[in-house]
Amino acid sequence: MMDFGSTFQVVLSEFWYLIPLLIILGLIRTPWFKGKTGEFLVNASARLLLDKSRYHLVKNVTLPTTDDGTTQIDHVLVSEFGVFVVETKNMKGWIFGNPHQRFWTQKIYRSNYKFQNPLHQNYKHVKTLQALLGFDDHQMHSVVVFVGDSTFKTPMPDQVTRGLGYVSYIKSKQEAVLSPDQVKEALEKVASGRLKESFATDRAHVRHVRGLVSERHGVAPRESRSGLLKILIFPVLMLGVGAIGVNAYSNFVSGAMAIGTKRVSEPRVEQAARPAEPSSNSVVQRVHQSPSELFLARQECNSLIAAAIGNQDPRLLRDRDKACARYKALQGEIH
Structure with missing residues (x-):
């Protein structure tokens, strides 16, 4: 019977560094991370490719709406050429x-997925921001990247x-x-009208969106933790699989060692049980029995060599060296 507890401890002590790595890999696969990555790419390209003195970037703007909810805008670019409201999709x-x-x-x-027309x-982002700024339609621009x-x-x-096409x-x-005064005033209104950028603001916005979706489909809203569970469960499952693999390999090695030891010990018992023969025939007996003993010694040496692969147990390595040395000694006696 496999001892999962001790095996898991061995795996954990040897491969503990894989836990944060697996958590990071799980995090990378979440929609939240993909969204943040897309926003970062747009922010970076806007700062590099647009004149900062003419285009003023404001990111992650959360504004209150008339229905007591919120709307969240990925990027707002204010310039003399208008206000650009940018929606990012990382797909x-x-x-x-x-x-x-x-x-x-x-x-x-072959898989199809539906998503809201960006x-x-x-459009809701543009209209909410337009109401805050008091601008006309021709002064507002909707952009999807x-x-x-x-x-x-x-x-x-x-x-x-796509990509840098939005630039x-x-x-x-x-x-x-x-006008320059309107640009300055727009930036001030965005700064004063937006909600404080924080985790609580983001969570409140997510709850509001889920509530709207649930109301639209007639389903009671509920808090989803599936993303977090996936991040945490993934490394635990990987460690469990690793523990089972290590345990199976350990059992295989133990079995190989037991077989090798049994093959070596059985002939010795039989030989010890035989009555002693006259000394005149002892040399002949040793010569005739050496090939069989040589074969068993070789089997023991090979078994321990196989068992020592990937296993640095000092006792196992010492037994391997002794068995192989004995095999070489018997080879010398026969030849």
């Missing part, structure tokens, strides 16, 4: 959709872009629609 695969559809489709191999999603390994399989409007779209707007 892969083929993307199908048009501006009038309620849902778009993401296709990965233009509709960003897909980052990641995605490909549009249907024609998309100009404001729906080109923003730069294409060359008509000044805001």
Whole structure:
């Protein structure tokens, strides 16, 4: 019977560094991390490719709405050419959709996934920010940018872009629609009107969105912890599999050692039980029995060599060296 407790402790002591690594790998696979990665790429490219003196970037803006909820905007760029409200999507695969559809489709191999039309999603962002700033429609611009390994399989409007295409779209707007004073005032209103950037604000927004979705589909909202559970369960499962593997290998090695020891010990018992023969025949007997003893010694040496592979137990290594030395000594006696 396998001792899982002791084996797990051995695995944990030897491979403890894998726990944070596996947690990080699990975290990378979550939608939250993918979203943050996409936002980071857009932020970095905006700071590098847009003139900071003309384009003022504000990220992760959470604004209160008229329905006592919140709306969260990934990026706001304020310039003399207007206010650009940027929605980021970090997705892969083929993307199908048009501006009038309620849902778009993401296709990965043979699997299809529906997601909200990002233009509709960003429309609420634009209107909420527009109400705060008091600007006209021509002074507001909605931009959607897909980052990641995605490909549009249907024609998309100009404001729906991939990668750095959103920078080109923003730069294409060359008509000044805001004065320097309006730009400054807009930045001040965003700073004063936004909710404090914090974990609590993000969680409140997530709960609000879940409530809207649940109300729309007639399902009571509930807090989901599946993402966190996946992150924690993944490394535990990997360690469990590792423990079983190590235990199985340990049992295999022990069995191999037992077989080798049995094969060596049995002939010795039989030989010890035989009556002693006259000394005149002792040399002949040793010569005739040496090949069999040599074979057993070789078996013992090979078994211990196999058992010592990947096992640095000093006692096992010492037994291996003794057995192989005995085998070489018997070889010398016969030859």
